[in-house]
Amino acid sequence: MSSMARNVAQADASMKAGKWERTKYVGVSLVGKTLAVMGFGKVGSEVARRAKGLGMHVIAHDPYAPADRARAIGVDLLSFDEAISTADFISLHMPLTPTTSKILNDENFAKMKKGVRIINVARGGVIDEEALVRALDNGTVAQAALDVFTVEPPPKDSKLVQHENVTVTPHLGASTKEAQEGVAIEIAEAVVGALNGELSATAVNAPMVPAEVLSELAPYVVLAEKLGRLAVQLVAGGSGIKSVKVVYTSSRDPSDLDTRLLRAMITKGIIEPISDTVVNLVNADFTAKQKGLRIIEERVMIDSSTDCPIDSIQVQIANVESKFASATTSDNGQINVAGKVKYGVPHLTCVGSFSVDVSLEGSIILCRQVDQPGMIGSVGSILGETNVNVNFMSVGRIGLRKKAIMAIGVDEEPDKETLKKIGDVPAVEEFVFLDL
Numbered sequence: 090m091s092s093m094a095r096n097v098a099q100a101d102a103s104m105k106a107g108k109w110e111r112t113k114y115v116g117v118s119l120v121g122k123t124l125a126v127m128g129f130g131k132v133g134s135e136v137a138r139r140a141k142g143l144g145m146h147v148i149a150h151d152p153y154a155p156a157d158r159a160r161a162i163g164v165d166l167l168s169f170d171e172a173i174s175t176a177d178f179i180s181l182h183m184p185l186t187p188t189t190s191k192i193l194n195d196e197n198f199a200k201m202k203k204g205v206r207i208i209n210v211a212r213g214g215v216i217d218e219e220a221l222v223r224a225l226d227n228g229t230v231a232q233a234a235l236d237v238f239t240v241e242p243p244p245k246d247s248k249l250v251q252h253e254n255v256t257v258t259p260h261l262g263a264s265t266k267e268a269q270e271g272v273a274i275e276i277a278e279a280v281v282g283a284l285n286g287e288l289s290a291t292a293v294n295a296p297m298v299p300a301e302v303l304s305e306l307a308p309y310v311v312l313a314e315k316l317g318r319l320a321v322q323l324v325a326g327g328s329g330i331k332s333v334k335v336v337y338t339s340s341r342d343p344s345d346l347d348t349r350l351l352r353a354m355i356t357k358g359i360i361e362p363i364s365d366t367v368v369n370l371v372n373a374d375f376t377a378k379q380k381g382l383r384i385i386e387e388r389v390m391i392d393s394s395t396d397c398p399i400d401s402i403q404v405q406i407a408n409v410e411s412k413f414a415s416a417t418t419s420d421n422g423q424i425n426v427a428g429k430v431k432y433g434v435p436h437l438t439c440v441g442s443f444s445v446d447v448s449l450e451g452s453i454i455l456c457r458q459v460d461q462p463g464m465i466g467s468v469g470s471i472l473g474e475t476n477v478n479v480n481f482m483s484v485g486r487i488g489l490r491k492k493a494i495m496a497i498g499v500d501e502e503p504d505k506e507t508l509k510k511i512g513d514v515p516a517v518e519e520f521v522f523l524d525l
């Protein structure tokens with residue numbers, strides 16, 4: 090940006106050609122100018138910090154960037170149109186995706202201030218290069234500094250590269266000794282993380298989920314997997330599942346909700362307990378297809394004042410026999426479980442038509458019984474006799490002294506004898522042990 094604004098490259102070439110052109114290379118100051126940082130990620134936010142140090146007024150556009158991070162750096166996050174139409178300098182730092190491809194085109198150049206200066210060190214494809222040549226020729230864009238090109242290296246006769254108001258470098262953005270070492274460490278850490286089963290935002294063979302979205306969805310990812318594991322353990326025989334319906338309720342617009350990761354984790358939860366296949370974000374959809382498992386997703390928008398990405402996730406498995414009849418909600422044997430994230434912890438909130446409230450950690454014993462006094466005591470003492478520690482208990486009932494479900498969280502797996510004793514308690518009509 091500095092080199093472009095002060096014509097350093099052109100002046101250097103001119104002097105080396107034996108000239109002394111002081112008036113030709115009068116530049117512009119950066120101080121007091123407005124810089125629009127398009128893409129407020131790792132690079133964009135560092136550019137913003139440094140530009141503020143140069144006395145620039147910095148604005149940014151990034152549909153995923155948290156407002157508090159921008160505020161902490163003293164940058165206003167604006168809409169795309171507001172950002173490009175108010176800036177004196179526009180610096181691109183977003184990834185090349187179907188949405189950002191040729192995002193700077195004739196239509197958008199026309200919205201910019203006359204004499205704007207463009208810097209692209211992101212990816213060549215985010216600019217329509219022919220449109221940029223037109224904008225340079227008609228003076229809309231005064232100068233451009235480009236490190237990246239749609240085709241690299243660009244053709245020798247590229248009008249853009251040859252343009253006198255364009256400064257070019259051959260994709261040198263990350264070419265410092267320090268950056269190369271940093272990138273090697275980052276890759277090694279990502280590989281170790283992936284091998285340890287952590288979610289990776291940078292895997293090239295998985296659907297791209299931006300890091301910001303990934304961290305926001307993290308507790309829902311755990312919830313999705315646990316609900317899948319729980320639901321499959323309610324299927325008698327464990328297999329024969331053909332169709333799973335997942336309903337996400339959220340106050341956000343359904344098109345703002347990227348559920349690929351959650352779908353992958355539900356698939357993982359359903360498949361892993363009943364097969365040797367390891368399921369991850371890369372192979373989830375393929376594995377589901379291979380196993381004849383159809384996952385249908387439905388997004389339901391609800392009114393809510395809390396700004397969390399998802400209110401609840403419901404997993405329904407149709408046309409199977411259930412080990413625990415109370416988990417079925419219809420005559421065709423549809424198993425239905427639902428959960429929410431509460432204070433960052435995934436909770437089971439619904440089994441069939443019974444409401445419960447149980448954190449999805451450790452293992453769970455679900456009992457269906459008649460709602461009557463002494464049940465918690467009877468089952469609790471049986472578990473206590475064999476030193477099985479209860480970490481929570483929740484009872485959901487449909488009416489006073491009618492059918493009820495008791496969900497008991499246990500830290501250890503009870504032995505068969507202990508489970509049989511629970512089943513023998515007269516008021517217990519059915520029970521199931523679920524390993525999460």
Ligand SMILES: NC(=O)C1=CN([C@@H]2O[C@H](COP(=O)(O)OP(=O)(O)OC[C@H]3O[C@@H](n4cnc5c(N)ncnc54)[C@H](O)[C@@H]3O)[C@@H](O)[C@H]2O)C=CC1
Nearest residue numbers: 128129130131132133150151153182183184210211262263
């Ligand atoms: N020239 C070079 O040698 C180098 C180029 N790069 C490129 O720079 C870009 C930024 O890299 P990082 O900051 O490391 O990536 P990053 O992933 O940290 O940041 C990218 C940001 O772009 C945002 N974004 C996504 N879609 C957007 C849209 N439609 N409009 C505005 N913002 C959007 C994301 O939310 C994210 O905050 C990437 O394209 C990368 O490939 C990065 C390093 C060196």
Ligand SMILES: O=C(O)C(=O)COP(=O)(O)O
Nearest residue numbers: 211260261262263264272
């Ligand atoms: O990290 C990036 O996105 C880059 O463009 C850097 O590319 P390089 O590693 O220098 O080939």
